[in-house]
Amino acid sequence: MKINGHTKIAGLIGNPIAHSLSYTLHNAALEALGIDACYLPFPSPDTSSLKNLVSMMRTPGFVGANVTIPHKENIIPMLDSIDRNAQRIGAVNTITKQLDGTLLGKNSDAEGFLLSLENASIQYTNRNVFLIGAGGAARAVAMILAPHVASITIWNRTPAKAQKLLFELRKKDFPNNISLSFCADPSSYPLPPKSILIQCTPLGKEDEMPPHPQLDKSHTVIDLLYQYTPLLQQSHALGAQIQDGSSMLIHQAAISFSWWFSVPPPIEIMYRSLHKQRKIV
Numbered sequence: 001m002k003i004n005g006h007t008k009i010a011g012l013i014g015n016p017i018a019h020s021l022s023y024t025l026h027n028a029a030l031e032a033l034g035i036d037a038c039y040l041p042f043p044s045p046d047t048s049s050l051k052n053l054v055s056m057m058r059t060p061g062f063v064g065a066n067v068t069i070p071h072k073e074n075i076i077p078m079l080d081s082i083d084r085n086a087q088r089i090g091a092v093n094t095i096t097k098q099l100d101g102t103l104l105g106k107n108s109d110a111e112g113f114l115l116s117l118e119n120a121s122i123q124y125t126n127r128n129v130f131l132i133g134a135g136g137a138a139r140a141v142a143m144i145l146a147p148h149v150a151s152i153t154i155w156n157r158t159p160a161k162a163q164k165l166l167f168e169l170r171k172k173d174f175p176n177n178i179s180l181s182f183c184a185d186p187s188s189y190p191l192p193p194k195s196i197l198i199q200c201t202p203l204g205k206e207d208e209m210p211p212h213p214q215l216d217k218s219h220t221v222i223d224l225l226y227q228y229t230p231l232l233q234q235s236h237a238l239g240a241q242i243q244d245g246s247s248m249l250i251h252q253a254a255i256s257f258s259w260w261f262s263v264p265p266p267i268e269i270m271y272r273s274l275h276k277q278r279k280i281v
């Protein structure tokens with residue numbers, strides 16, 4: 001990649017972000033398509049650095065950015081507008097610079113997650129879902145699955161955030177009579193057979209085991225982290241169907257890429273770059 005005076009800038013805002021594979025995916029795609037742009041890390045440990053980064057995004061060289069933990073919700077009031085999908089989810093994972101220079105908040109996590117299920121032929125219609133977490137990613141997953149599944153049960157470290165998400169889901173009045181509930185103690189929760197458990201927190205990145213209900217081979221276990229976490233290892237050993245977050249990562253990245261650069265995203269190149277990188281890590 002050759003940087004010059006016209007090179008456009010996109011990147012990732014969040015903390016921690018050093019481990020992210022998004023740099024690999026986006027820069028491989030930019031290079032393959034010959035787009036004069038680069039994708040860089042923008043670490044943002046607190047609200048004041050986040051505000052500074054949002055101001056910087058307003059300068060001409062930037063096309064936009066992805067937003068990750070812990071800023072997907074608190075960035076919303078700092079942007080000029082939020083599209084309907086991100087408003088419905090209550091979280092922004094992509095900022096796009098508009099032609100008039102304003103910053104629009106969007107969300108590619110929900111669609112990226114659904115595409116990852118469909119690509120792996122994971123059936124979700126009418127199944128019971130248990131969510132670990134109630135942050136931006138969990139919000140996206142809950143909102144996209146809610147019209148299709150039988151129930152969603154949520155546990156979160158901060159119970160009030162799970163309750164808030166459940167309150168917002170109840171207000172949506174989905175046509176499928178979905179059952180929505182809060183779980184205070186995952187370890188004693190009787191997870192119905194054939195449920196889908198979706199892990200939407202950073203627990204597992206450092207080999208932690210998140211609190212979870214007892215699992216068996218009838219369950220599907222999805223971890224949004226893109227590594228073989230202890231939860232996935234244990235579930236695999238029990239014979240459960242498992243999936244990590246790498247397919248979601250690629251699909252949400254591809255959608256954001258198409259918003260910034262107005263070209264069809266080179267998904268195959270993104271897949272190949274990710275697998276090459278993971279072999280090295």
Ligand code: NAP
Binds near residue numbers: 134
């Ligand atoms: P977020 O909006 O900041 O939410 C973080 C969530 O994790 C909250 O539920 C938070 O609970 C919980 N959490 C954080 N640290 C915790 C801890 N030590 N113990 C228990 N719970 C903890 O972030 P996010 O965007 O939802 O991301 C969550 C995870 O999903 C991240 O690891 C991210 O990398 C991953 N993710 C992957 C993809 C993908 O494409 N594969 C996409 C999005 C996210 P509290 O409410 O109590 O703080």
